[in-house]
Amino acid sequence: MASKNYVQSSIPHFDGHHYNHWSMSMENFLKSKEYWIVVEAGVPKPVAGADDAQRAEIEKEKLKDLYAKNYLFQAIDRAILETIVNKSTAKTIWDSMKKKYQGNERARMMAIANKMRIHGENLKDVAIVENIL
Numbered sequence: 001m002a003s004k005n006y007v008q009s010s011i012p013h014f015d016g017h018h019y020n021h022w023s024m025s026m027e028n029f030l031k032s033k034e035y036w037i038v039v040e041a042g043v044p045k046p047v048a049g050a051d052d053a054q055r056a057e058i059e060k061e062k063l064k065d066l067y068a069k070n071y072l073f074q075a076i077d078r079a080i081l082e083t084i085v086n087k088s089t090a091k092t093i094w095d096s097m098k099k100k101y102q103g104n105e106r107a108r109m110m111a112i113a114n115k116m117r118i119h120g121e122n123l124k125d126v127a128i129v130e131n132i133l
Helices: 019-032 036-041 052-075 078-084 090-118 125-132
Strands: none
């Protein structure tokens, strides 16, 4: 029997910097574990009169959410985690992080671009972004 090489992927760590890179890596990681769906769409709410199969499916989604939250908790620095620990689902954690840090990344890029202009750089926005990257 042929053996398969299995490599355990590491969980991307977020320390408050480079959110866009972290979020892209974390999204890919969660997709590889098949948990991204609960981050993107959330966990469906139980409906009155649901049959056993529907309830079982919701329970499966809740378990996926628990795993996704666990990975997010492992990936996020403790100081940052303390600001989002009251979020109840992987989706609310993700959305909160996105709202808080994605804007900060853009603001940081604009600040760098403005400093470059102040110091005499006569570049178009595209060239500034290329220099930053």
